[in-house]
Amino acid sequence: MINVILIAPPFAGKGTISEYLVKTLGYSHISTGDLLRNEINKNSEIGKAVKNIMSQGKFVSDDIIFTVLEEELSDNKESLIFDGNPRNIKQAEMLLNLFKKKDITNYCVITLDIKKEDLLKRVMGRRICPKCGRTYNLNYKEMLPLDGNLCIDCKMPLIIRDDDNINTFNTRYQTYLDNTYPVIEYFQMNDVTVFEIDASNDLAVIFEEVKKIVSDN
Ligand SMILES: [Zn+2]
Numbered sequence: 001m002i003n004v005i006l007i008a009p010p011f012a013g014k015g016t017i018s019e020y021l022v023k024t025l026g027y028s029h030i031s032t033g034d035l036l037r038n039e040i041n042k043n044s045e046i047g048k049a050v051k052n053i054m055s056q057g058k059f060v061s062d063d064i065i066f067t068v069l070e071e072e073l074s075d076n077k078e079s080l081i082f083d084g085n086p087r088n089i090k091q092a093e094m095l096l097n098l099f100k101k102k103d104i105t106n107y108c109v110i111t112l113d114i115k116k117e118d119l120l121k122r123v124m125g126r127r128i129c130p131k132c133g134r135t136y137n138l139n140y141k142e143m144l145p146l147d148g149n150l151c152i153d154c155k156m157p158l159i160i161r162d163d164d165n166i167n168t169f170n171t172r173y174q175t176y177l178d179n180t181y182p183v184i185e186y187f188q189m190n191d192v193t194v195f196e197i198d199a200s201n202d203l204a205v206i207f208e209e210v211k212k213i214v215s216d217n
Pocket of ligand 1 (some may be wrong): 154155
């Protein structure tokens with residue numbers, strides 16, 4: 001099935017959609033973070049270099065990220081979800097070049113459209129189980145906890161993650177607007193089909209739309 005590049009603001013539900021594509025439609029999730037961690041675990045040459053860079057608190061360069069990605073795309077060429085990359089126009093350009101090099105022609109962008117105030121509502125409604133890590137959302141009817149504040153699995157009272165606050169959200173949202181949002185237009189200019197999904201809908205509606213996009217293309 002068609003490869004999907006998922007682009008969405010923070011908290012719009014990218015993770016949930018990735019999970020749906022993986023579990024229901026057999027997609028493979030391409031996360032550059034996971035690919036780098038694999039290299040570290042394998043103790044490969046790249047893994048050693050990445051470990052060294054990270055231990056100095058530095059960012060792993062795009063060149064290293066794309067070397068690892070290129071290796072991955074040698075055996076894996078379809079039904080892939082690209083989630084979290086590209087984050088900026090330079091990475092989008094590198095990804096299109098890589099597709100060309102690997103002769104990958106069947107891909108599209110799915111972007112989630114949602115208002116900033118709706119995202120903020122979701123952030124403020126997020127709760128997590130301190131025991132099993134399951135996440136809930138008080139402002140999302142499909143993700144409500146038990147009795148208002150208990151984990152359905154462990155019956156533990158839920159907590160709020162440190163990152164789920166207005167300041168962190170505003171910073172991440174602004175970074176998205178400045179760096180990642182322009183990527184959508186970049187892809188359009190390069191003749192990549194972009195499907196926009198209204199992420200304020202119920203999950204069932206969103207999943208139907210996603211399914212239709214990947215089945216029709
Ligand atoms: Zn739990």
